[in-house]
Structure formats: structure tokens, C-alpha cells
Amino acid sequence: MGKQAKTAITPTREENFPEWYQQVIKAAEMAENSPVRGCMIIKPYGYALWENMQNTFDGMIKDAGVDNVYFPLLIPLEFMSREAKHVEGFAKECAVVTHHRLEADEDGNLIPAGKLEEPYIIRPTSETIIGDAMVRWIQSYRDLPLKLNQWCNVMRWEMRTRLFLRTSEFLWQEGHNAFETAKEANDDALKMLEAYRAFSEDHLALPVITGEKTEEERFPGADNTYTIEAMMQDGKALQAGTSHNLGQNFAKSIGIKFQSRSGDEEFAHTTSWGISTRMIGGMIMTHADDDGMIMPPRVAPHQVVIIPILREDQDASALNNYVDDLKARLKAANIRVRVDDRDMRTPDKMWDSIKKGIPVRVEIGMREVEEGVLTYIRRDLGKDSKRTCTIAEFLETIQAILDEFHDALFARAVAFREEHTSEASDLAGLKAFFEKDNIGFVRVPVSVMQEDGYEDVMKEYSLTTRCMPFADNGKIVIIGKAY
């Protein structure tokens, strides 16, 4: 009524984008802040999404000939210092384990005791400890390529955190591959980036620009850093995944060598590549609207929600049988379906499914039961998309509906990105764009990075180079604000 908001989420994107983002997560029950500073609690609905993402991408990793492994959470401090560039990159944000026991003092407070001879750090990434194993596992060119991946948590002591986008602890996969030749390694870095692009676009409906990072944005110790960059609805960029060609840099600093075909001792060429729970943040900021989340169907925890609608004076058994039967048939068709039979008012269930972004909502009341039909609504199109069809028809078309849903989400995101991408030929043009409070990306010739005053402009508008798109053969660099 009067005090009722027009949108399910307040504030709207327009009013306050960062706050809107937090509220979408809260309303969809995906995650919340934890008692541990900077760390999140991923709730069942959010974790189900992550599991689906993992399952899909894990299959792609295995198709690429990579084996899964697991290495320890703790890394000997000394390992870090083996890689000078690594120290530069991560030392400032490492959590350090210095004790291995707690003792009670006279007041009963627990205090750390048993100081460790050598402290451990909690992995910010596992390059060094996996590299240490590679040193032992690789002796001959016959041991190459060696391709390893692990799904795990890592910790980086971030100053400012935001759910999914930047948390001190986050979940990811980190791949670490070693090769005989420079070309193989570079090809591999590009191949894994292509896997990220495919995963992102074909499964998350997240359009990305593939390209190479500029020198200033490159991963410490990498020869090349490749990236997928997405544009959020506020025009900011999100680096959604990176793949690094480390050349022989890493192998040299840690000692990964092998006997080559000619019998000489050579250093391996390595790559590393990762995507994380950050991608979930990207999906939210790309797809969600002022009524909450919109889940891309291929990874959505529930693709279809069935809401039974029953008045108290009606007999539930006929409806229940009808709904159970439909559910079974959808499951048999490999559709992830949920029946919302919770003890809640019907309108509340509907809004709940909207805020959670379940792609297709099916409503079934006695009307439908009597006629052998169902009514469904697409989340992205809203109540005007309401259709009634027979059960048979629905079963036949649901996969196509979900595919169309995916395509529509993707097309909408691409259109947004295109609308908010401009071209400029020089620094003055770049400055003019951001001076006017425009949002989005500006494509400029790479020579702009050489212009006098370039750094001042970048700093003034807090801009960063996002990437040099492959599509432009390294002639263009995309500049924008970023997460």
C-alpha cells in the first residue's frame, strides 16, 4: 500500500548502486558478513550457485587435460621469499601463523603459546608451494606438460571488503601448468583465458572482453597477463578472471628445471590462471535489477520454481499430486526445479522467487489443475510475460525457454556495454569523456599512454587501463573505472 516500495530492492541502482548491490545479496539470501572481519558467510542459495559454477568449470578444466590436486592451506614463510616478485605482490596482505597452541593465563584468557620456529603464512595463492612440488615432480621433458588445478580458499588481508567482490578470504580455482617451450606456455595461458571467456559468456551470460593487461596492471612476475573484463551496470569494469604466462621467471626463481630432448638442463615455462567467487559479484552487478537478483539459467540453483496456490476451503491433494507429478517430470528432463510449499502467503513466495532471481516461476492453482495446464512467468520480463500452456507443452519448451532467457540476458548485457563504450583518439578526448561524468569504457590508441599528462588524468578520475583487446591486435587500450 502507501508505504510499499515500487521496487523490491531499495535503494534502486539509480539511487545508490553500491547499497543496491548489498541489498540484492541480502534479499536473495546469497551471503552475509561474518563475525570475522572481511570474511563472508556464503548462505545455501549462494553456495548452490557456486557449486553449479564449480561443476561446470571443473568439467572444462578436465577437458583441457588438467588434473585436480590439493595443497596445504599453510605455506612456510621461507617459500614466499623465494619469489622476489611475489613478495612485492602479496607480502603486505598476508596473514601469518606464528603459534601452534593456546594457553590460559591467570584470568582464564586464552593466549597464543608455542611459538613456531618458522612462521607459516595462510596462502594468498599457492604458486610457491605447488612450484616446490613441481621441482620434485619434473625431471625430464617427458614429465611435461604438467597441468594442475586446485579448488580452494585463499586469504588476502584486504583493507576494504565487499561481499563477493573483494573479501579477505575467498573461494577460487587456481591452475598451475608447466611446459617445455615458451610457445606452449603462452598458448596455454591463452587457451585457459578462452575457457574463461566461454564459461563466462556461455554459462553465466556475462559478456567479457578478452585481452592483455598493460605493463602497469600485469601480475607481478608474469611476462603476459591476459584478462576477461566485464562492464557492470554502473559502467565500472570488473576483472572477472586472469590467466598469466609466467615465462621462465617463476621456474627460475624456484628451480623448476628438466632435462631437455637434447640433454641440456632447462627451466620450465609456466602459467597460472584463476577465477573466484568474485564472478558472483559480477553476475549480480550485470544481471540484477531493482527487484533483485536475476540468475543466469545454466548455473541458477533453481531454474524453475513451482508455487502451488490453494485456498483453505480447497482440497490440497489433487493440487499436490499435480504439482508432484510436474516436478518429477521436470527433474526427469534435467531441469533444476523447486516446489515452494513453505508455510507462507502466496504473494510473499512470489516476491521471494523474484528477489532470488529464479528464471521461471510456475503458478498452479485449482484452475490449472482442472484444465491440465500451468501458468508461468519469466523473471527477466516480469508479470507481463505471464503465459498459460499445457503441461506437455511446457515440458517440451522449457529448455528452449531457459536458453532464450540466457540469450536475452547476454544480449541485454552486451547492449549495455556497447551503449557505454566510446572511442577517443587522444588524451584530451579521454579526459573530456570522464569530465562530463559519463560512465563506461573509453577505447583509445595505446599511444595515449605515452602522452604528457597521461598519469595525471588517470589519477584525477581514478581510471585504470583494463586491457588491450585481442580484437584490436594490441593497438587499442580500454580505459575505465574499475572494481
Place this chain on the structure above:
RNA sequence: CGGGGUGUAGCGCAGUCUGGUAGCGCGCAUCGUUCGGGACGAUGAGGCCGGAGGUUCAAAUCCUCUCACCCCGACCA
């Protein structure tokens, strides 16, 4: 680590200046009427007022110390 702010019911807050034994909204529970795009009424449960010490007949309120968290700046997927 600098600058600013906040700790009172599950959540969001008022009360603090001007001490008098704790309140509002949402949520939660029960009952009734409701239920196809956010319902309403009635009743009810729930609080060592962040912690410690002090002043006082009396402290959420005043004083001292402490802890935690948030925001803004320097780093990052």
C-alpha cells in the same frame, strides 16, 4: 597507519545535551479474516543499553579507561 563516526530486542533506530529504573518500526509467535504481483486486526514473546571502573540516594544518560565495528584515504581478484 592517519581523519571521522557508531555500539540500546533478531534487524533498523529513538532516548544521552537537561540522571528517576527502557521505547518505536520491521521481523518473530498465536488466533481470526486473507492468499493468482508485497494483507489487516487482536494478543504475545524477546533487552546484564559493547566491557571495566568511578561520581550519585539513583546511571543507557555524567567522568575515566578499554574493546569492537563502520565510513573516508594509501593496496588488491
